[in-house]
Amino acid sequence: MKRRLYYILILCCLFSIKICAQVKSKDGTILALTPPMGWMTWNYFADNINEKDIKEMADAMVSTGMLSAGYNYVFIDDGWQGGRDNRNNIIADPQKFPSGIKALADYVHSKGLKLGIYSDAALLTCAGYTASLGFEEQDAKAFANWGIDYLKYDYCGAPDDVEIAKQRYKTMADALRNSGRDIAFGICEWGGRKPWLWAAQAGGQLWRTTNDVRDKWKRRSVEEGGEGILNIMDLNASLDQYAGPGHWNDMDMLVVGLNGKKGPSGDLGGSGCTNTEYQSQMSLWSIMVSPLAATNDLRNMNAETKRILLNKEVIAINQDPLGKQAIRKVDNDTWTVLLKPLENGDYALAILNRAGTTQIADYDFSGFGLNDHYQIRDLWQHKVIGKGKKWRGSVDAHETKLFRLSKTK
Template identity: 75%
Template sequence: MRITAFIFLALWLTAFSAPAQDNSSDSKRLAPTPPMGWMTWNFFADNINEKDIREMADAMVASGMVEAGYNYIFIDDGWQGGRDNRNNIIADPKKFPSGIKALAEYVHSKGMKLGIYSDAAQLTCAGYTGSLGFEEQDAKTFASWDIDYLKYDYCFAPKDSATAVERYTKMSQALRKSGRDIVFGICEWGQRKPWHWAAEAGGQLWRTTYDVRDKWKNLSCDENAEGIIDILDINAELHEYAGPGRWNDADMLVVGLYGKPGPSGDMGGVGMNDTEYQSQMSLWSIMASPLIATNDIRNMNEATKRILLNKEVIAVNQDALGKQAERKVHDGTWDVFVKPLQNGEVAVAILNRGDAAKSYSIDWAKLGLKGKYEVRDLWAHKTVGKGKGWKGRVQSHETKLFRLKKI
């Protein structure tokens, strides 16, 4: 049942005695553009340790990822070692013998920020210690460790929306009281339509779907087995809710995983080809989704590097105007997205959803773009035309990504 933003606001006000706070200025400051980085989950699952994360931090620098803008390392589920005799949450001493604070210092020394994970229940999705009932205590602990970002999951929590609003607001308030700026990523998988309430609850970004799998499309009966196209079709309709400090999170990039067994390989995640991986990068960029790599940065092939390190594509994602592209064409075979950019130029993505290469032509005026434009192909890194439209060949599952400059 669809619940309006007005009902959500009423539920929020009922749940808390304190008046609602305007978080917009803080959110714009904390996440003015979509966060970028690398996350542990798809490659390591909960088998993580400080050695692997330090190695990944080194690789982020050496590979050019940091220079390209990937400035976060996110520790996902599996770092927890329970609570001490004062109920302070602690890291697993075998996995993190030096402690999280020391790891944060190392990551910061590499010019990056460190994110961590918890859950709005007693247990996390992988069965580790969650933060329900310990919000302020855990927020202070994260701040004392110099954490910069919290991904807050929702496994083992009630399905209703009112409880989600209450629990996420409580943690966001705790983070604000912690004495440290910590970006807050809300991860309840879009099932309670967080785009209506998550910004007011204190989030800077919110997941819009179930977890991404390493596949083009969900062909199973399991609604949790999201492919790239499945996530695209949900996220594409939410452009009006995005902007600086409030991002629709389409989940992690699976670029370069090639069907690796593990979380992204579950439920039919058999891997994709490089054309499809390139499409995810194009589509996530033009939709202003966070760009969170999950492959092994220590061992990337040239195709994966080319996709993840394309600075022209990243610039579309990180554009300071903060607009999520609007889907202007959606006819079963073709999707066309349009994203205004800060300098007056426009990004356009053309996706061939079909299973065969096809020719396509489009007049810019049909997208609301009047006049003539110089067309730069951001994957070919060259100007490919000038005029009132474009025509060309698009491979199966390929996304052409253009930057248009009026002439």
Template identity: 70%
Template structure:
């Protein structure tokens, strides 16, 4: 009996330690910049160094964007010992030297692979080489792995097995590496990805630079399409367990390339601001993909709003719950660590409209001081709010009880 008790206690201890590591690796949603939407696979180490320099100079790192993610297209095959190697034309100095440079800027470096023989863009991937690749990534100083699922079987059992194998390999690699499960949500990874070792998991197909899918393109998700999937998954999110609504398209303005495919014609700054508001209150990772070396003032204002970022990075780790969803209006509520609440009010209609709400309709009793996080000022005090909301605008408030 004593032996059984000790085994049970040891199992609980291992599970507890694993759960704590899960939280420690990504206690808040990861933030950073990713290569894919702007460069696709036409990447070069010079571009990534320039982006790192710009992110430091423009205050993005100080604001919390502390990752640079190399997406698909960096691979140069395998050497005579089957070690993964970078493309020597794209990364002549090697990934280790790039990681050292990024780390010297106070940032972390992420990399990409796929749970199949080839990646989405047709480059060398990691199936059958999980432990070897994980150790290679660790030796380079990699801090994050985005693990895709192109060219892989569509059944859930295979996906769980392949993701678990890489999760175990990362844990044994000798380095703490955040694990992003990029299965696109079709196999409901919110049910199994954390147990496979992931700290975050994609919930939808790739985001396109558009407000919504008009039905003419299959799997061409706009902001609203992703919102309507991710909004219902709040129960699965928390520290070290994040629903990933995919990258920010803020500031791309319909740039040709991955986000511009399949109807990605670009959006207005109001719509880009809505994505930032909604991704923040839903506790999704905030991964910019625009050319941060050449941002206009509107894009800088959206991406660098520290009050909005604070909602996303709140240590309590709650994803907002959508309390109102009537076809025109969406209202989200997110509890914050200090007892405040974040409230987002989205006007989905194609025209500007007035809106009024009593906080009691959201389950919030009493009187509140309401701070507008985009205007950086008090928007009222009392038991509710009323005002004008532009078409496709999301008002984002912080409520403090008075």
């Protein structure tokens, strides 16, 4: 009898941990039920941000169709801070944000968008601005009073120790929950302390799994540093078990449309990608249910950038309510194949050609555990390209074919 009670207690504890991992809003819904989508300031502006530029980007999110496609956050990254007042309240830089963050939040909200902001679990942020260590409750209440909907919480200047990281992130998560406003929490310690093992229990809805992305396909050498699209995909591909509604593996920002722009994403070999490679990032980030944060200039997008970012069929894979991250089925020097179950019983299938030349793919779906006949819809061509139990076709260098498979009789 004692042994049975012991096992029941263990199961109850495990169940309670799972529930705690999904932070609920005041109306009972789960925060970040699907991966957050929006536009972030960092890769384009770095810390040279101001309210005029952010308002223009908010306007562009509406006028370009980004909002209607699902991108509903404007994320302010590092560089907005102006120190603290004589009561230690954190304030915005009065030169960059003369109207204040609350007025900016009101403007963003009037467009049907949400506003995210940035801080750090140390004394100073990555770019050397005022951070939140020791002021978590005070800053969380300030964010809530301003109308903030999301906090990206960085880890520059903090100790390497994982236990300290857990404590610092939990302190801010608790402060956000006590702030009087629903604020989603993005943990950004770059994966070194394996946040997928603890960040949900600490109160995060998403957590970065890698170092910062650069505007490049892959790292050319260990010495070069900086993560390319392919490097991040490889690092994230084994973490599928940790993703789901209300808790997401964050593969960092989209570099689609940056085209080699100098700045944060242009460091460490970030000289730009081809449109095929940008399209692959959109496919891979979507099937692996990463948050989708565009970072290009939305006010001046070319047709290819719009085509990639605004593909609603691809976005639907990312935002599928089942919330399953794709499982890696093939992993070798030439191919990566990822399979994701969808809520309606369909599957999303991504076939990536890792090689530098065009290759012929030939896959029987039974090798992935799919034993029915399927209609094969190409989500970039927006058409059905075949039916059956297999697919054979040409895949360009660094291209990712993204299919939706629907059972047929």
